[in-house]
Amino acid sequence: MIxxxxxxxxxxxxxxxxxxxxxxxxxxxxxxxTYTKMLDKVLGIDVHQKIKVPANNGKNLMEKNxxxxxxxxxxxxxxxxxxxxxxxxxxxxxxxxxxAAYHMKMPCTGIITLPKQIRRWxxxxxxxxxxxxxxxxxRRTHKRLLVIYxxxxxxxxxxxxxxxxxxxxxxxxxxxxxxxxxxxIGDRIAKALETGSTKNVDAKSLESTKYLxxxxxxxxxxxxxxxxxxxxxxxxxxxxxxxxxxxxLKANPRSNIEEITRSTLMAIKPPKKKRVRxxxxxxxxxxxxxxxxxxxxxxx
Numbered sequence: 001m002i003x004x005x006x007x008x009x010x011x012x013x014x015x016x017x018x019x020x021x022x023x024x025x026x027x028x029x030x031x032x033x034t035y036t037k038m039l040d041k042v043l044g045i046d047v048h049q050k051i052k053v054p055a056n057n058g059k060n061l062m063e064k065n066x067x068x069x070x071x072x073x074x075x076x077x078x079x080x081x082x083x084x085x086x087x088x089x090x091x092x093x094x095x096x097x098x099x100a101a102y103h104m105k106m107p108c109t110g111i112i113t114l115p116k117q118i119r120r121w122x123x124x125x126x127x128x129x130x131x132x133x134x135x136x137x138x139r140r141t142h143k144r145l146l147v148i149y150x151x152x153x154x155x156x157x158x159x160x161x162x163x164x165x166x167x168x169x170x171x172x173x174x175x176x177x178x179x180x181x182x183x184x185i186g187d188r189i190a191k192a193l194e195t196g197s198t199k200n201v202d203a204k205s206l207e208s209t210k211y212l213x214x215x216x217x218x219x220x221x222x223x224x225x226x227x228x229x230x231x232x233x234x235x236x237x238x239x240x241x242x243x244x245x246x247x248x249l250k251a252n253p254r255s256n257i258e259e260i261t262r263s264t265l266m267a268i269k270p271p272k273k274k275r276v277r278x279x280x281x282x283x284x285x286x287x288x289x290x291x292x293x294x295x296x297x298x299x300x
Contacts, residue, residue, distance in 0.1 A: 066095055066098050066099060066102070067099075067102050068098075068102065068107070068108065068110075069101075069102060069105060069106065069107045069108070070107060071107045071149045071150055072107070072149075072150045073149075073150050074149060074150070075149060075150055075180075076147055076148070076149055076178055077148050077149060077150065077151050077153070077156055077177070077178055078147070078148040078151070078156045078160070078175060078176065078177050078178065079145065079146070079147050079148075079175065079176045080097070080145070080146045080147075080148075080160070080163075080173060080174075080175040081114070081143065081144070081145050081173070081174050081175070082094065082143065082144045082145075082146075082171055082172065082173050083141055083142065083143045083144075083171070083172045084141070084142055084170055084171045084172065085139065085140065085141060085142070085170065086142075086170055087142050089168060089170055089171055090142055090144055090171055091111070091144075093167065093168060093171055094111045094144050094146065095111075096163075096166075097146060097163050098110075098111075098146065100159060100162060100163060101146075101148065101159060104155055104158070104159055105155075106148050106149075106150075106151040106155060106156070106159060107148070107149040107150050107151070108146055108147070108148055108149075109146060109147045109149075111144055111145075111146070112144065112145040112146070112147070113143075113144060113145075114143035114144065114145055115143070116140055116141060116142050116143060117140070117141040117143070118138060118139070118140050118141075119138070119139045119141075120136055120137065120138045120139075121136070121137045121138075122134050122135070122136050122137075123135055123137065153177070153179065156177065160175060241264060241265070244264050245257070245260055245261055245264055248260045248264070
């Protein structure tokens with residue numbers, strides 16, 4: 001008796017629920033249709049219409065339309081590397097740099113794709129002490145390269161200043177310049193240092209040579225003399241040097257022995273070389289010596 005009563009109650013509840021569901025579904029469809037019509041009127045386009053996208057065939061149209069100047073000798077002058085986290089920015093700016101090189105009459109290569117750098121960090125997903133999962137963050141660095149050939153250094157420098165001035169946010173740039181000099185550049189620099197004229201030598205190379213000479217002279221002054229004539233200490237000087245180092249170590253046992261040795265060496269002056277005066281040796285005339293012997297001695 002109980003079971004038929006339960007099944008009868010379940011049938012009554014199902015019959016009461018079904019009409020309500022049937023009434024809700026048409027309302028949802030109708031509201032969606034009304035919303036779609038209103039959206040079409042506001043935007044002025046058909047939302048359900050598919051937009052036709054032209055086929056790209058895996059090639060960048062802007063890169064395809066970029067013009068090139070042919071190489072004359074194939075001598076690399078400059079290499080420029082770019083890196084960015086955003087791929088669309090770096091690809092667009094590469095074409096901008098190539099167009100600038102074309103209008104400045106410089107042969108430039110295409111976009112050289114370098115291996116991208118991927119770095120990952122694994123951190124806790126939540127600060128909860130009983131956490132059961134980790135979260136991985138990834139950063140991808142995209143890199144590109146351009147090479148300039150057969151161009152004058154001044155033109156290349158102007159091009160680098162132009163692209164560096166107009167570089168967008170989010171792109172880094174670094175470059176390497178190749179400078180070529182004639183084979184007799186050493187003789188030219190030596191003559192320029194003697195005469196002081198920079199007619200046949202670049203002023204930058206002359207300044208760098210003078211700077212190197214100052215550095216070498218500074219190092220030689222710290223060694224007290226030139227490298228050819230280094231001072232030679234005797235046994236007594238070495239014993240005195242060892243005694244001074246030992247006394248300093250006794251006074252402060254925790255000090256560094258290398259620093260003490262260096263300071264002691266720099267404090268001691270090298271022994272000065274004795275200058276020998278050159279005596280003139282003239283040939284003696286035997287006749288003059290005999291005449292001088294015949295003369296009487298002056299009175300005392």
